[in-house]
Amino acid sequence: MQLSSEASQRFARISAHLHSPNLQKMEESSLLRRENCRAKGGAPGFKVAILGAAGGIGQPLAMLVKMNPLVSVLHLYDVVNSPGVAADVSHMDTGAVVRGFLGQPQLESALTGMDLVIIPAGVPRKPGMTRDDLFKINAGIVRTLCEGIAKCCPHAIVNLISNPVNSTVPIAAEVFKKAGTYDPKRLLGVTNLDVLRANTFVAEVLGIDPRDVDVPVVGGHSGVTILPLLSQVKPACTFTADEINYLTDRIQNGGTEVVEAKAGAGSATLSMAYGAAKFADACLRGLRGDAGIVECSFVASQVTELPFFASKVRLGRGGAEEVFPLGPLSEYERFGLEKAKKELVESIHKGISFIRK
């Protein structure tokens, strides 16, 4: 092949550069390290931490949050295996910069500067257990993690997944009150898996696409405290008494259905990761200032006489900026509400006194 004289001069210059002793030395010693790369993770976006990131929920949730274009930094914290999960997720070619943090000594670094903290840390149920049976272990885990949040990112929005949610949210609130950082709007119990299940099961009964269905689910996140409002389903529809009994029972026991099917290998992880990722995205869009974002969540509430209750909330820059009332209930739902409140009051009290005692 013939080169023009200009091209051959350029080729000679490049060739000389490539064979220069300096470049050869650099190649041999591989001086460039990741920490010296030019990327500093300073892209616009939100900083999100997942605590319990190596678990059954934490891992798929880490993957889904890494795919969210609103996220610029993703911190993955756990007491085991988080460096591996972080290395794995960090190779996805999406915008968020991923860092792993392992064990209590790294909790503060994991939390500092975060806008949103998602907590799926703690033990899951096995067949025969109630969510309340998890209280003994998970209450202490949630307390420690929330103490870290109060210290390192007191203004972060907190999405609390760890069970029993009906008690862990009151625990978190008490920890934040003690630290003087409590903002009720910023503490949200994640109950939207109940909504996803309700949408799915109702769609199955009606023979329509679940994406077209919206079922408000209020109360709490355990057994009879999970109260689907089938009289308020969108699109507007009616159910037979049989269908109402079937749907209410299936939605209230959706978690147990998964626990039994997994036969000792844990509880819902993939559907929960999907739900938590959707909920986190809604919180981030709220933080960004998007209008009209409404989700069900277990929050500080004046909708009933109880201090915490799950209902529809409007998400905004401050978190749950508006808590919506329940709206008109059927007689069946009014009866269900009384049952839900009876159990909820005990669970809330248990959480509060765990910190106050």
Ligand SMILES: NC(=O)C1=CN([C@@H]2O[C@H](COP(=O)(O)OP(=O)(O)OC[C@H]3O[C@@H](n4cnc5c(N)ncnc54)[C@H](O)[C@@H]3O)[C@@H](O)[C@H]2O)C=CC1
């Ligand atoms: N709110 C909801 O709708 C749902 C809640 N859950 C709850 O989520 C929790 C987690 O479930 P899975 O991920 O399936 O459990 P898992 O056992 O697979 O994972 C939990 C992770 O938490 C970590 N962990 C334990 N102590 C920790 C600490 N002090 N700090 C940080 N991480 C810690 C563990 O090392 C583990 O990686 C359970 O309590 C479960 O009941 C599960 C499904 C739905």
Ligand SMILES: O=C([O-])CC(=O)C(=O)O
């Ligand atoms: O049932 C469980 O233990 C986990 C959970 O909260 C759910 O799947 O709704």
